[in-house]
Amino acid sequence: MPKHNLNIETQLIHGxxxxxxxxxATTIPVFQSSSFAYKTAEELESxxxxxxxxxxxxxxxxxxxxxFERRMNILxxxxxxxxxxxxxxxxxxxxxxxxxxxxxxxxxxxxxGGTYSLFAHTLSRYGIKTxxxxxxxxxxxxxxxxxxxxxxxVETIGNPKIDVPDIKSIAKIAKENGIxxxxxxxxxxxxxxxxxxxxxxxVIHSTSKYINGHGNxxxxxxxxxxTFEWSNQRYEHIKPFYKQVKNFAFMALLRNQVYRDLGCCxxxxxxxxxxIGIESLAVRMERHCNNAAAVAEFLEKDSRTNxxxxxxxxxxxxxAVAQKxxxxxxxxxxxxELGTKERCFKFINNLQRAQNxxxxxxxxxxxxxxxxxxxxxxxxxxxxxxxxTDDQVRFSIGIEHIDDILSDMEQSLKQL
Amino acid sequence: MNISVNGENVEMxxxxxxxxxxxxxxxxxxxxxxxxxxDDILDRNVFETTLLKENDNVExxxxxxxxxxx
Numbered sequence: 001m002p003k004h005n006l007n008i009e010t011q012l013i014h015g016x017x018x019x020x021x022x023x024x025a026t027t028i029p030v031f032q033s034s035s036f037a038y039k040t041a042e043e044l045e046s047x048x049x050x051x052x053x054x055x056x057x058x059x060x061x062x063x064x065x066x067x068f069e070r071r072m073n074i075l076x077x078x079x080x081x082x083x084x085x086x087x088x089x090x091x092x093x094x095x096x097x098x099x100x101x102x103x104x105x106x107x108x109x110x111x112x113g114g115t116y117s118l119f120a121h122t123l124s125r126y127g128i129k130t131x132x133x134x135x136x137x138x139x140x141x142x143x144x145x146x147x148x149x150x151x152x153x154v155e156t157i158g159n160p161k162i163d164v165p166d167i168k169s170i171a172k173i174a175k176e177n178g179i180x181x182x183x184x185x186x187x188x189x190x191x192x193x194x195x196x197x198x199x200x201x202x203v204i205h206s207t208s209k210y211i212n213g214h215g216n217x218x219x220x221x222x223x224x225x226x227t228f229e230w231s232n233q234r235y236e237h238i239k240p241f242y243k244q245v246k247n248f249a250f251m252a253l254l255r256n257q258v259y260r261d262l263g264c265c266x267x268x269x270x271x272x273x274x275x276i277g278i279e280s281l282a283v284r285m286e287r288h289c290n291n292a293a294a295v296a297e298f299l300e301k302d303s304r305t306n307x308x309x310x311x312x313x314x315x316x317x318x319x320a321v322a323q324k325x326x327x328x329x330x331x332x333x334x335x336x337e338l339g340t341k342e343r344c345f346k347f348i349n350n351l352q353r354a355q356n357x358x359x360x361x362x363x364x365x366x367x368x369x370x371x372x373x374x375x376x377x378x379x380x381x382x383x384x385x386x387x388x389t390d391d392q393v394r395f396s397i398g399i400e401h402i403d404d405i406l407s408d409m410e411q412s413l414k415q416l
Numbered sequence: 417m418n419i420s421v422n423g424e425n426v427e428m429x430x431x432x433x434x435x436x437x438x439x440x441x442x443x444x445x446x447x448x449x450x451x452x453x454x455d456d457i458l459d460r461n462v463f464e465t466t467l468l469k470e471n472d473n474v475e476x477x478x479x480x481x482x483x484x485x486x
Contacts, residue, residue, distance in 0.1 A: 050478050051422065052476045053449070054444075054480065245450040246458070248450055
């Protein structure tokens with residue numbers, strides 16, 4: 001069977017890589033080299049001129065990064081991919097490639113706090129304005145589009161609001177207006193959803209999370225789905241690249257200008273760690289999701305918690321949309337309210353196995369108090385939009401035995 | 417038939433399409449290459465269906481370079 005017809009569980013392990021021809025090594029080689037030498041000046045000239053393929057400088061490209069990019073590209077059924085130093089680097093590089101001073105971003109308002117801050121505070125200083133709309137209000141996107149809108153941005157599941165936008169409907173609006181749709185697929189991963197199938201043009205990941213799966217490296221990736229017509233007049237600055245390399249126009253803009261100039265490159269060794277972690281992604285996501293569903297049900301029934309949010313619960317506002325988009329796996333992020341900030345802190349402090357830290361997607365169960373940590377920079381209105389309150393705990397459910405996850409929570413709840 | 421590939425005159429079988437040319441010429445990174453045929457950059461979707469003709473001028477172009485912009 002041709003490699004590209006393989007199921008995702010197999011592509012995670014075999015996609016874009018075979019044992020090394022010279023040595024038989026079965027893991028990707030780590031080319032921890034800043035640059036690459038060529039015998040002749042003519043050869044190096046041809047690579048810089050785009051007439052030859054090759055690696056020049058790891059800030060621009062690197063063979064280890066190339067292998068990981070190809071694997072992620074296969075998993076998202078993309079045209080091409082480019083690794084970044086973090087998820088935030090992937091988002092900021094994408095935005096700065098698409099938008100400039102005077103342009104606008106249209107975004108759901110329940111996005112991750114770091115992304116919200118990038119859009120609302122950092123980029124606004126450079127003249128890029130963001131219109132935030134209620135993430136799940138489809139018509140609000142249509143009404144907020146202007147001539148200066150350069151991208152629409154959504155996450156597959158909001159963090160920490162745990163809301164689920166109807167991506168297909170938003171994609172329809174994006175296409176009607178010739179605007180790029182950027183979807184952050186960090187929380188669901190291609191095991192649960194390939195956003196391209198719903199109309200995404202660019203997919204972004206923080207590979208630090210489930211892709212890595214073990215909390216040992218920070219990274220990001222941008223995948224061009226190959227669906228957007230880059231000759232579109234809304235993106236005049238991309239036209240010169242379209243004339244040179246057509247379908248690869250956006251990737252060329254990144255490699256030869258924006259990504260190259262911003263320098264948000266990835267580490268070869270971190271790419272190696274990602275390539276190891278990703279092999280078990282399908283198995284891990286199965287366990288993550290099953291465990292999360294069990295925890296959500298447990299907490300929802302418990303009188304010591306309120307307002308448990310998990311897309312897999314029938315009580316969730318967006319359960320129907322989530323079911324349509326994700327099937328029977330709803331991710332492993334959920335939130336619960338415990339009444340007061342003090343009770344949240346006491347609960348977190350008394351957990352014995354779940355780790356209190358700022359990450360998600362680790363094999364271990366993680367907890368965090370969003371409003372005092374990654375949402376703390378937001379004002380009252382922004383926190384409401386993000387779906388966080390002072391009495392909320394966010395869980396990233398791991399792959400431990402479910403009995404041990406639940407017994408840890410029970411013993412901590414008992415002490416409240 | 418005789419065509420030019422990256423400035424080199426080569427002989428190719430009749431009815432060679434662009435996809436086959438990439439294979440025959442062992443083009444590096446065929447999934448990342450753009451192809452210029454005479455004065456046109458081809459859409460990747462037409463590589464299979466575009467047949468080459470006598471005296472065609474083909475160039476393989478890559479966007480992965482260090483940054484020259486024409």
